[in-house]
Amino acid sequence: MVERDAYHEDVDDTAGSDLDTDVLPPAPGAEQYIALALANTAIALPGGHFVDLLGTPGTAADWLAEQGLAPPDAGLREMCAAQVRSLREQVRVLLASRSCSDPAPQSALNAVNDALSKAPTAELLRWDPIQGLHRTAPHPITQIVEHALAVLAANAADLVTGPDAERLTACGSAPCTRFFLRNGRRQWCSVRCGDRARAARAYARRSQHEPV
DSSP states (O other), X not given: OOOOOTTOOOOOTTSOHHHHHHHOOOOTTTTTOHHHHHHTTEEEEGGGEEEETTSSHHHHHHHHHHXXXXXXXXXXXXXXXXXXXXXXXXXXXXXXXXXXXXXXXXHHHHHHHHHHTTOOOSOEEEEXXXXXXXXXXXXXXXXXXXXXXXXXXXXXXXXXXSTTGGGEEEOSSTTOOOEEEOOTTOOOSSHHHHHHHHHHHHHHHHHHHSOO
């Protein structure tokens, strides 16, 4: 009998990839750590399918808005969406190294530290012929993205250095690439991944005993 918990729900494994993505429950810990949710916006599905929840400026803006990191009408450009995706990849590298107790790659440390330093702290002093000396914030959209990057980076740093770091693990059911916080001996980020892994093992055992 498969154990269910608050993070998981029954899903139809015969559904199409788009529907599968819609009903895929958050990985354990992703509702607690936004950096974990960021890392899991790149979703690998069976059959070689791949879904990127940050793949376009529109979807990236929607995701940031859902996390409370941008207003619903934020008009992100591709350059801004690419910055979020770039940070995601480096956060994934950082989470992967931490989950395996490997040294953190310097490139990932540099990316997270750079994002941390982007948090706007004050309006800058500027001068132009019309207004003269005045103080103003950076471009509004740029400021939104830089603030979001700083929040995401800070959360990633908190995760890999905090008490939950020892629970961080990668899903053990290929092709899933999601990370989650392990409870007990759990090896999978969702019931679906657990069912798929068990089915694969059962098929492998049957194949070994079948005559050639």
